[in-house]
Amino acid sequence: MEKGKLIVFSAPSGSGKTTIVHHLLQQQDLHLDFSISATSREKRGKEIDGKDYYFISPEKFKKHIEEHEFVEWEEVYKGNFYGTLKSEVERIWSEGKHAIFDIDVVGGLRIKEKFPEKTLAVFVKTPSKEIMEERLRSRKTDSEEKIKERLAKADRELSFADKFDVILVNDDLEKAQKEAAEMITQFVS
Ligand code: 5GP
Numbered sequence: 001m002e003k004g005k006l007i008v009f010s011a012p013s014g015s016g017k018t019t020i021v022h023h024l025l026q027q028q029d030l031h032l033d034f035s036i037s038a039t040s041r042e043k044r045g046k047e048i049d050g051k052d053y054y055f056i057s058p059e060k061f062k063k064h065i066e067e068h069e070f071v072e073w074e075e076v077y078k079g080n081f082y083g084t085l086k087s088e089v090e091r092i093w094s095e096g097k098h099a100i101f102d103i104d105v106v107g108g109l110r111i112k113e114k115f116p117e118k119t120l121a122v123f124v125k126t127p128s129k130e131i132m133e134e135r136l137r138s139r140k141t142d143s144e145e146k147i148k149e150r151l152a153k154a155d156r157e158l159s160f161a162d163k164f165d166v167i168l169v170n171d172d173l174e175k176a177q178k179e180a181a182e183m184i185t186q187f188v189s
Contacts, residue, residue, distance in 0.1 A: 004093030007100045010108030011124035012154035014136035016170040033097040041080040072110035105157040120187040123164035
């Protein structure tokens with residue numbers, strides 16, 4: 001589909017970006033489909049293979065890299081690889097939809113670099129770092145060690161915010177979701 005666009009949502013963990021992306025996917029009039037990333041990390045909680053991620057082995061991940069099958073990929077956390085397969089974006093466009101991404105800040109900017117005109121890159125942030133930490137702890141899916149790792153990564157991620165097309169401050173979730181839907185409607189029309 002010629003008109004297919006790419007809508008990237010990137011943010012430090014705990015910013016609420018995943019909740020916002022899920023909300024947007026339910027808005028039929030936006031014609032969005034979630035770009036399912038491939039990852040070599042273990043499945044967590046209620047995650048489903050082929051829905052949340054394509055959970056693949058590190059060996060298979062490396063094979064996709066060697067065969068140039070990724071739009072972008074990255075070792076987001078040590079030993080854990082994440083990437084967007086070209087076939088995934090093509091699948092979404094062929095269905096007449098726009099691809100929406102919930103990905104790492106660096107990966108998000110790579111997509112913007114590869115498709116500058118077709119990408120709307122949105123950086124989601126919490127009003128403060130304290131709120132981010134509070135949200136990370138309340139979701140109770142990560143160990144203390146993982147939470148510390150995610151917080152340490154956040155400082156670097158925040159420094160990239162200005163490179164995005166838009167910074168969306170997630171203070172009031174409903175308001176942030178409404179703003180996100182409006183900016184997408186405007187971008188794709
Ligand atoms: P989690 O392990 O919490 O699901 O995700 C860890 C990080 O990897 C998040 O910041 C998430 O957005 C990012 N991520 C997920 N998929 C991709 C991808 O395809 N490429 C990149 N670069 N990052 C991704």
